[in-house]
Amino acid sequence: MPKLTVEGFGTFDVPAGKRLVLALEQDAGVDQLHACGGNARCTTCRVEFVAGEPARHTRAEQERLAAKGLTGVRLSCQITCDHDMTVRAISRLAGSGRSDPGPAPADEITPPAEWV
Numbered sequence: 001m002p003k004l005t006v007e008g009f010g011t012f013d014v015p016a017g018k019r020l021v022l023a024l025e026q027d028a029g030v031d032q033l034h035a036c037g038g039n040a041r042c043t044t045c046r047v048e049f050v051a052g053e054p055a056r057h058t059r060a061e062q063e064r065l066a067a068k069g070l071t072g073v074r075l076s077c078q079i080t081c082d083h084d085m086t087v088r089a090i091s092r093l094a095g096s097g098r099s100d101p102g103p104a105p106a107d108e109i110t111p112p113a114e115w116v
């Protein structure tokens, strides 16, 4: 099982292949935002990697980060937990002014992952 470490939250065993956004919420107990429901549109699921940043992106993540001019962050809805990772949860419900974290993301990456 891959280990997910979230600074300030701890280290957690995560089922291999689980979406990072879901692992953050369900396994690590992070109040992670995902305002578009995990569809690579809102970028509120962004995290900073401390270690284990995946080399590959989905095309949707790559295009959204470029469109928003974002660097140094990754979209947790577009990443699967297939190796050990350490991240900072930088986009949380607490302090966001939002009333909820967003619609529940599906179990599989959406839109269907096209790896680049």
Ligand code: FES
Pocket (backbone or CB within 6 Å): 033, 034, 035, 036, 037, 038, 039, 040, 041, 042, 043, 044, 045, 046, 075, 076, 077, 078
């Ligand atoms: S981009 Fe919206 S939840 Fe990931």
